[in-house]
Amino acid sequence: MGALGELDRRVFTRVAGARVPGADPALRRLSHSADRGRLWLGAAAGLTVIGGGTAGRAALRGMGSLALASLTVNTVVKWSARRPRPLLDLVPRIRHLGRQPQTTSFPSGHSASAAAFATGVALESTRYGALVAPVAAAVAFSRVYVGVHYPGDVLAGVAIGAGAAALTCRWWPPRAAVPERERPAAHAPALPRGEGLVVFVNSRAGTGAPAAPLPPAERLRDLLPGAELMECGPDDDFAALLAEAVERAAATGGALGVCGGDGSVNAAARAAAERGLALAVFPGGTLNHFAQDVGVPDFEDTAVAVARGEAVAVDIGVARSGGGRDVRFLNTLSIGLYPELVGQRERLEERWGKWPGAAVALVRVLRTATPIELSVNGRPRRLWLLFAGNGRYVPEGFAPAFRPRLDDALLDLRLVDGDHTLARTRVIASAFVGGLRRSRVYSAEQVPWVQLEGLTGADTLAYDGEVVPTPDRLRLEKEDRALIVYRPAVTQSEPAQQGRLAAGTARYRGRMRGRRLPADGGPSA
Numbered sequence: 086m087g088a089l090g091e092l093d094r095r096v097f098t099r100v101a102g103a104r105v106p107g108a109d110p111a112l113r114r115l116s117h118s119a120d121r122g123r124l125w126l127g128a129a130a131g132l133t134v135i136g137g138g139t140a141g142r143a144a145l146r147g148m149g150s151l152a153l154a155s156l157t158v159n160t161v162v163k164w165s166a167r168r169p170r171p172l173l174d175l176v177p178r179i180r181h182l183g184r185q186p187q188t189t190s191f192p193s194g195h196s197a198s199a200a201a202f203a204t205g206v207a208l209e210s211t212r213y214g215a216l217v218a219p220v221a222a223a224v225a226f227s228r229v230y231v232g233v234h235y236p237g238d239v240l241a242g243v244a245i246g247a248g249a250a251a252l253t254c255r256w257w258p259p260r261a262a263v264p265e266r267e268r269p270a271a272h273a274p275a276l277p278r279g280e281g282l283v284v285f286v287n288s289r290a291g292t293g294a295p296a297a298p299l300p301p302a303e304r305l306r307d308l309l310p311g312a313e314l315m316e317c318g319p320d321d322d323f324a325a326l327l328a329e330a331v332e333r334a335a336a337t338g339g340a341l342g343v344c345g346g347d348g349s350v351n352a353a354a355r356a357a358a359e360r361g362l363a364l365a366v367f368p369g370g371t372l373n374h375f376a377q378d379v380g381v382p383d384f385e386d387t388a389v390a391v392a393r394g395e396a397v398a399v400d401i402g403v404a405r406s407g408g409g410r411d412v413r414f415l416n417t418l419s420i421g422l423y424p425e426l427v428g429q430r431e432r433l434e435e436r437w438g439k440w441p442g443a444a445v446a447l448v449r450v451l452r453t454a455t456p457i458e459l460s461v462n463g464r465p466r467r468l469w470l471l472f473a474g475n476g477r478y479v480p481e482g483f484a485p486a487f488r489p490r491l492d493d494a495l496l497d498l499r500l501v502d503g504d505h506t507l508a509r510t511r512v513i514a515s516a517f518v519g520g521l522r523r524s525r526v527y528s529a530e531q532v533p534w535v536q537l538e539g540l541t542g543a544d545t546l547a548y549d550g551e552v553v554p555t556p557d558r559l560r561l562e563k564e565d566r567a568l569i570v571y572r573p574a575v576t577q578s579e580p581a582q583q584g585r586l587a588a589g590t591a592r593y594r595g596r597m598r599g600r601r602l603p604a605d606g607g608p609s610a
Contacts, residue, residue, distance in 0.1 A: 093237040094171075100229050100236070101175040108230070109179045115220075116227035117182060119195050124224070125151055125202040132206070132213060139382060143209035146257070147217075150205030150250035154197040157245055159188075166191040168238070176232030186233055192241035193234045196225040200246030208250060208259045257486055258479060271569045273363035274340060275394030279309025281339025282365060282391060285330040286316045287323070287349040301344050301369050301384075308388040312342065323352075331356045340391070340571070346370020347416060351549040354568055355413050358401060363569040365391050375415045375549075378476075378488045380572045390571035398566035399491035402475035404548070406556040413564075414475055414548040420540070420555060421457050421470035421501070424547040426450045456503025457543040462536050467503040473561050474499075477531050494565045495531040502526045534562040 105112075118124045129144035168191035173181060188194075203221035207214025225243055228234040234242075276282050286302050299307070302314055315330045317323055331353075334341040342365035343353035350366055354375075357364040367384050368376035379399060381387045390396065404412040412418070456467045474497030476488040502525070537559040546555045 089237065093235045096236045097171055097229060098175055101177075101232060103230075105230075109177065112223070112227040112230050113180055113182065115223055116195065116231050116233075119199065119224045122151055122155070122198055124220075125198060128202070128217060128220075139210050140213060143206040143213050146209050146250070146253055146259075147202040147205035149257075150201035150246070150253050151198045153252065154201035154246040154249035155194060157249060158192055158194045158197045158242065162192055162241075162245070163189050163194070168235075171232055171235055173232045180231045182231055182233065190234055191238045192245060193225070193228050193238040194242065195228050196234070196239045196242030197246040197249070199224040200243040201249045202246075204247045204250035205253065208254065270574055271396045271398040271566075273394050273396035273569050273571055274338070275392065276309075276339055277311075277392050279305075279312030279388070279391060281337050282309060282312040282342050283330050283334040283337070283339065284309075284312050284314050284342030284344060284365070284367065285327050285349070285353055286314055287343075287345030287369065288316055288318055289345075301367065304384050305342075305344065305367065308384060309391065327352055327356060331360055331362070334362055335360050340365055342367060342387075342391075344369040347372065347374055347549045348551050350375050351413070351415050351551070354401065354415055358413075358564075358568045363396055363571060365571045374487075378416075379491060379570050381570075386573055387571055390573045393573075395574040396569050396571045397492070399568050399570055400475060400494060401564045401567045402473065402496065403562055403564055404546070405560045405562065407558060407560075408556065410556075412546075412548055412553065415568075416475055416549045418473045418546060418548040418561065419471060420459075420537075420543050420546045421468055422450055422454050423470060423472070424543070424545040424552055424555075425454055455542060457540065459540045459543070460536075460538040461500075463538075465539075466500070468500055469503045470499075470501040471537070472499040473497065473535070475563070492566055493531075494563050495533060496535060496561055496563065497529070498532050498535055499529045500527070502528070534560060536560050 115124075125147065129148050132140040132144040132147075167189045170186070170190045173185075199221035203214060203217045206217050225239050228239055229236055274281065284305055286305070288301070302316055305312060305314060313333065315326055315333075317326045331341055340363040341353060341357045341360075343350050344367040345353075347370055349370070354364055356362075365387050366376045366379065366381055367387050368382060373382070376382060379397070381390070399415075402414040402418060404414070404418055406412075454469070456469050457471075458465070458467050459471075460466065461471075474488070476491050476493050476497065477495060478488050478497045479486065538557070540555055540557060540559070543555045545552045546559075
């Protein structure tokens with residue numbers, strides 16, 4: 086450590102004596118802007134507002150990585166190392182910060198936060214990561230340049246930050262950039278300019294989503310000027326307006342579109358499957374699970390697929406109760422803790438907002454909930470949670486993130502046992518340390534169907550974010566390839582189609598710059 090410490094001080098002295106023209110005020114301001122993560126909060130907000138689903142995930146992972154790195158540095162490492170700050174005698178006064186930090190020097194918290202945010206963003210999007218990385222590197226260098234850290238402090242901070250970002254993949258794996266595009270194509274009508282497409286726009290959806298530069302209806306009119314839009318406002322009858330949209334789409338022989346969250350998409354998907362209509366999904370909710378998994382994270386992806394008639398067939402999950410009131414789901418169905426959480430969150434979100442309401446509801450449910458009793462394929466069970474996914478989710482832990490494909494004819498069944506002592510605590514602890522698959526209170530398998538009988542202690546079940554009463558018995562199964570969904574047929578071996586998708590995106594961005602591109606995406610005359 087003596088030799089390394091001496092080398093560290095020599096490099097610091099060299100940097101202190103260096104003169105970079107114009108860098109003194111710029112690096113001082115940049116270093117100050119990163120105090121308490123303000124710079125990265127602004128970058129995350131910018132990504133969320135101007136980008137699509139990928140940018141939002143990148144911002145969320147970046148901030149999660151930053152929080153983990155900051156917690157590690159400020160509560161563990163700094164208080165263990167207790168290295169004093171460098172002396173400022175050799176650093177020109179113009180570089181000095183207005184307020185010098187009072188904490189110990191090792192490691193650099195600013196560098197840890199910068200590396201964590203940049204690495205987290207890059208794990209979701211190399212393009213956005215390449216934009217953020219130079220700024221993060223400049224922040225890390227600035228901490229030495231303004232004289233508040235030794236180079237070794239910065240390198241240690243960078244290592245901790247990058248490690249924190251990598252650690253988030255243990256609980257939340259990065260989503261595949263192009264989900265299973267090799268699936269067989271399905272027939273859907275090509276609707277240039279959207280002519281023949283009737284789009285149901287739920288303006289009430291996405292209350293927790295970031296604001297877009299343009300309202301959804303205006304974006305749709307720009308991308309597909311020939312489409313008919315039916316907007317559902319706060320005072321409109323959702324079911325009646327959706328039924329009218331379905332009838333108009335069927336009468337024109339075209340297709341049905343839906344812009345909203347997963348609840349709106351589920352309702353439109355059921356109607357489209359019943360009438361044999363292809364479905365165009367424009368993600369307008371907060372999380373947009375189905376749109377992300379099918380491969381249309383942005384409006385532009387769907388618009389290009391509609392114009393060219395590119396689509397895939399996906400499965401629909403079905404919960405049959407025997408009384409004629411079947412429940413169809415595109416994403417998930419669950420019984421136990423989660424339906425209670427959704428119900429309490431909905432009661433709280435008007436007063437608290439969606440995410441604070443969800444946090445309060447989680448605490449209440451974990452404190453007051455009781456296990457449900459039922460028979461699973463004839464075997465009596467006592468469970469905290471039964472989760473059924475429409476298709477295999479990854480990872481195989483307690484917090485499934487996404488599905489590689491939606492036509493595998495399987496249900497992803499996951500159970501949390503209620504017979505073991507401290508089962509809830511054990512399963513949460515196992516998930517946190519990444520050992521859930523070895524936990525005795527958790528089980529997971531992929532099955533074509535499952536029979537549930539004698540449900541007691543469960544008043545409601547949740548599917549795709551909606552909550553309904555629970556019947557006494559249920560059979561969960563799949564309707565294989567029952568729904569046709571528009572999605573661009575882009576693969577690495579089809580660069581021409583990649584160009585067409587890029588042209589569709591460019592058309593929308595051209596609109597944002599105040600100019601219109603021709604409908605075929607070619608060069609302007």
